[in-house]
Amino acid sequence: MKNLLLGENIRLSSIKEKDIDIIMEWFDDYEFLTYFDILPAIPQIKDQVNDTLDYFIKPQNRVIFAIRHNETKDIIGITGFDDIQWNNGTATLFVGIGDKTHTGKGFGREALRMLINFGFYELNLHRIQLNVIAYNERAIRLYESLGFVREGAYREFVNRGGRRTDLYLYGLLENEWSFE
Template sequence: MINAKKIYFSIIEKEDMHYLYQWFSDTNFLKYYDYVPPVPQSKDEVNQTFNDYETKDESVVFAIRLKSDNKIIGIAGFDDMVKSNKVATLFIGIGDKELRGKGYGNESLKILLDYGFNDMDFYRIQLNVLEFNTSAIKLYERAGFKREGVFRDFVLRNNQRYDMFLYGLLKHEYNFNNENRLK
């Protein structure tokens, strides 16, 4: 994987679960992390989710850690991998609310794209993002992701409907000038 400035990826350790329990019970984190309703999850539900990541061949998930003190600040990885098609869905979640908006998502995206296209040999990496997550949309578009579709009024949040955008990035698009995309 590429060498990022402030973070690195590792496996999720048992002692990290305390943080994951906090994040997955935080409705504000969940509101941006996924398109399912942001309902706080129990410890058992979080354990089941991460057990599924470990045991199924369709996902890979990493802890995002600060180089300065090894603290876990979020999670990132690929889900819905279809290895025969060389396709995967990317996800990033910065769980530590004090560290959101400080460039850690940008560095995480660099690492994921490098790992996905070069180590996992994906041909296509895709993602879903809700229309109100404007900072993530800017990041993905700056990285070269193309908006390929929209599920109109897909999500209901606080009695208001929002679109879900579908984005994709192909390997040859990533390889074209990828050095300058995410600075």
């Protein structure tokens, strides 16, 4: 049986105590925050980062993974599902490569492929969705290349730097996905 959380270059694992300081650096990086979330890009202190991680770890409707490089075992990003609706078999996906030395190398794609496989074949999801800010063109190309379909837009939903930007809704159904 294939390990759904182990890829060629990365693996998905739990977040360790030693990872918190690294994650805190990402959540203190304005550029990372402007692409990662629709919330105001306010750098966070350690207690706020811990609260965010606790938000994902405790309830039963969220899953969070560390993205680790296979060779170094270092955390390079985070990914997971939020708003899991078990009765409907739906979840909202998120991903962020926080270590800038590892962006643009395909690790986000690999992490998403593993996460989607995990969602459909381990969590028995029927639908995986995501939201992406319209200016995040690189992420949009990635999501569309994986088969996500743009299903709508929340017009002028995000306010960044005094400029209004749309927020796109994408979805992927289990029967549209090919397990690898």
